Amino acid sequence: MLTRNLKYFTRFSRGFATHASNIPRFSAPPAVLHLKTGQSFAGRSFGAHKSIYGETVFSTSITSYTESMTDPSYRGQILVFTTPLIGNYGVPNNTTPIDAHDVGVYLESQNIQCSAVIVNDVAEKHSHYLATESLADWCKRHGVPGISGVDTRAITTLLRDQGTTLGRIAIGDDASLPAPQPEEYWDPTTENLVAQVSTKEPYGLNPTGDVKIAVLDFGAKANIPRSLVRRGAAVTILPWNFDFNTVRDQYDGLFLSNGPGDPNHCTEAAMHLRKTMEEWDKPIFGICMGHQVIGIAAGLDAYRMTFGNRGHNQPVLALANAGSIKAGRVYVTSQNHQYALKLQDPFPAGWEPFFINCNDSSVEGIKSTTESGRKIWGVQFHPESAGGPLDTIEMFTDFLTECRAHKAQSQTQKNDLTSSGKVQPFVSMNHTEAPRRVAVAA
Ligand SMILES: NC(=O)CC[C@H](N)C(=O)O
Numbered sequence: 001m002l003t004r005n006l007k008y009f010t011r012f013s014r015g016f017a018t019h020a021s022n023i024p025r026f027s028a029p030p031a032v033l034h035l036k037t038g039q040s041f042a043g044r045s046f047g048a049h050k051s052i053y054g055e056t057v058f059s060t061s062i063t064s065y066t067e068s069m070t071d072p073s074y075r076g077q078i079l080v081f082t083t084p085l086i087g088n089y090g091v092p093n094n095t096t097p098i099d100a101h102d103v104g105v106y107l108e109s110q111n112i113q114c115s116a117v118i119v120n121d122v123a124e125k126h127s128h129y130l131a132t133e134s135l136a137d138w139c140k141r142h143g144v145p146g147i148s149g150v151d152t153r154a155i156t157t158l159l160r161d162q163g164t165t166l167g168r169i170a171i172g173d174d175a176s177l178p179a180p181q182p183e184e185y186w187d188p189t190t191e192n193l194v195a196q197v198s199t200k201e202p203y204g205l206n207p208t209g210d211v212k213i214a215v216l217d218f219g220a221k222a223n224i225p226r227s228l229v230r231r232g233a234a235v236t237i238l239p240w241n242f243d244f245n246t247v248r249d250q251y252d253g254l255f256l257s258n259g260p261g262d263p264n265h266c267t268e269a270a271m272h273l274r275k276t277m278e279e280w281d282k283p284i285f286g287i288c289m290g291h292q293v294i295g296i297a298a299g300l301d302a303y304r305m306t307f308g309n310r311g312h313n314q315p316v317l318a319l320a321n322a323g324s325i326k327a328g329r330v331y332v333t334s335q336n337h338q339y340a341l342k343l344q345d346p347f348p349a350g351w352e353p354f355f356i357n358c359n360d361s362s363v364e365g366i367k368s369t370t371e372s373g374r375k376i377w378g379v380q381f382h383p384e385s386a387g388g389p390l391d392t393i394e395m396f397t398d399f400l401t402e403c404r405a406h407k408a409q410s411q412t413q414k415n416d417l418t419s420s421g422k423v424q425p426f427v428s429m430n431h432t433e434a435p436r437r438v439a440v441a442a
Contacts, residue, residue: 047139064387076188218259256290334388
């Protein structure tokens with residue numbers, strides 16, 4: 001009983017401990033987070049015993065650590081969770097297929113994508129009917145280090161003030177070494193992280209879908225193709241810098257995914273897209289990095305925010321009506337971004353702001369104007385959630401509705417022309433009847 005009480009006392013008292021004097025509860029090696037700005041936070045290691053560099057960011061999400069950690073947009077980042085207890089529902093089996101046409105992973109990608117995680121308290125015991133391992137074991141298996149027993153409130157306050165900061169995680173013997181010199185820190189944003197996470201080869205999902213959507217993969221979360229496939233679309237995933245203009249006649253819509261790092265590394269994709277937007281009149285939809293690329297192609301600038309927005313509780317105000325979205329309504333959204341499009345006045349011709357963030361007034365969406373006759377939207381937040389609220393999930397339905405309407409309209413025109421003998425019937429790309437992931441010659 002005494003031992004039990006002591007255990008509770010230890011757990012409770014840790015809430016009042018400073019970052020420098022946390023009480024070690026494990027016989028785990030020591031671990032330190034050093035920030036380039038000179039602060040250090042000591043805790044204990046869990047997961048892989050491996051020292052790394054990265055960009056330190058915080059997320060205010062309360063659940064879905066498994067989805068966040070497998071989101072490719074977290075590539076190169078040391079993820080600090082503001083929620084104090086992480087790991088209590090463990091980690092599910094990521095290879096469980098949901099159905100024959102689904103994306104093949106249960107979480108947002110095959111691997112843990114962030115470089116490390118920092119938590120106040122890692123659950124020693126987990127419980128969930130889907131769990132097959134603990135957070136610590138999962139991190140270890142993927143070679144990802146974690147630190148627990150640090151004051152994540154103090155780190156978050158610091159990052160809010162000074163902005164996202166480069167960091168070093170030093171584990172075991174490395175923890176007693178002095179902090180690195182400023183020039184030793186690795187800055188992941190200097191690299192084209194999108195090129196690292198994007199598919200190298202095109203592939204297809206749900207080839208029998210009635211409407212054909214191409215997805216430019218900047219590091220797509222699995223719930224994006226899943227959300228399209230579940231609404232009946234045949235989806236072809238293309239590498240981020242694939243020139244869609246070479247295959248665009250075979251598709252009914254174009255989707256641009258989320259992705260890690262600085263959008264200014266993706267100007268090649270923006271150049272291709274500019275041509276697409278000038279010459280192709282079918283619907284286009286982009287999320288997060290995809291939205292930023294649409295904005296750059298439209299003539300807007302992307303800038304680096306102080307600490308970005310990461311969490312599942314970001315309120316955005318709709319400024320225009322479109323499909324399920326009603327102007328004047330606030331939607332609660334899932335977000336993970338460091339960059340944003342600059343609000344400029346006037347907006348480029350044919351474009352208007354679509355959403356604005358209620359906390360910091362940053363641009364949360366853009367759309368083509370009604371007068372432009374185009375159907376193009378970009379949103380900074382994640383309608384597919386995973387995790388987060390489903391307030392804007394119907395934007396996928398809206399997009400596919402527009403694609404289907406456009407297809408039906410051009411089919412009618414085509415039939416008119418074909419029956420008049422002016423053109424030959426359209427022969428579509430050969431999407432073979434095959435399992436889940438289908439190699440396609442795009
Ligand atoms: N989730 C995303 O697509 C993020 C886009 C970009 N990497 C940013 O941080 O702003």
